[in-house]
Amino acid sequence: MQQLFQYFKKFNTVPPEAEAAIASICAIVNLEKNEELQPIGHTCKTIYFINKGLARIYYYKDGIDITESFAFENSIIARVESLFTGKPSRKAIQVLEPTEVVAINAGQLFKLYDRFPEIERLFRKIFEAAYVETVNRIEGMQFHTAEERYRALLNEAPNILMRVPLKYVASYLGITQVSLSRIRSQR
Amino acid sequence: MQQLFQYFKKFNTVPPEAEAAIASICAIVNLEKNEELQPIGHTCKTIYFINKGLARIYYYKDGIDITESFAFENSIIARVESLFTGKPSRKAIQVLEPTEVVAINAGQLFKLYDRFPEIERLFRKIFEAAYVETVNRIEGMQFHTAEERYRALLNEAPNILMRVPLKYVASYLGITQVSLSRIRSQR
């Protein structure tokens, strides 16, 4: 849990009582490689923090598995399009390595917002940062060739390419696995 | 200003004093067609609400004008990647019709967050909703052909195609103007 509170400090400091309140609505969960953290069709009611390991959000389009995003240790992962709307998610969260997460009960967390404005502010800032990342990703997807997107990933997040099966990376980049392989092979 | 407060009600109700506080940091701005609301290179310190008219966020990639997003009446527009990081934005906001906006001073707004938790909550929810929209847009961009993206736009936001020059729509869809024209011509 210390790891999570360390992470929080990057966004907002909260008083000890607030930390204790958060701790009381968290649970440590351990998963084996490839296990599902959240299934498709379920409304997202949990925010996860990754202590160790790696996860992805994915969904199916026309029967094809598409990776929306990856998350590594010391980061938050949640299906926000469900979390913030209360609608069921067409997406799932899956772990790609043996992974330990802190599961934060979102319903109870949102209740804590009333008691602790610092907690509301903390998560506001966390999701603002995530929002910015998403906006930046759109920019990367507009008018870049598949090769440019691959090279950018190689630069900015080589850990993804080291730890994630290429088939997942391909759909994350918005291309087929065959295309990705072709791009990699040309030197 | 009433229009803005009406919009707010969709997200969170705030007490009259809070409304008054917000009103005190807002200004009405009127712009002519094609005028710039915010220039490239400037750090974003204003959140705009569109009373009437239409605006877009755009930037240049290799000298080519690319539209990141559009905003119509009764919606918020801001360059969040600058607003939330304090870094200068490579993007600009331009109005595409005679437009009236409410300019909200973001620095002062963030100060109001301390005095009025309701205001912090209000804008938290506004940006959460915007975040969800952005995540959904990524989904639309992964593994859809240009034609599918055009048809989807035609369905979901035909007003964009009615009111926005096609050259801007093309880059928004991530394709060239020539491609868009080709897609439109085939019945």
Next chain:
DNA sequence: CGATTCTTTTAACATAAGATAAATAATCAA
């Protein structure tokens, strides 16, 4: 109104990426 400028379409050609199938390579379980 006519001239200029801006926007959209059309045409011809080049190329990146998709689809399908098959061959390797890597991983994993018995």
Next chain:
DNA sequence: TTGATTATTTATCTTATGTTAAAAGAATCG
């Protein structure tokens, strides 16, 4: 270790989209 499964690469062919240039069509303004 071996066989079976899964992941990755390679090959061939097809197609969507980019590029460039030019023509046609609208909008704007003096």
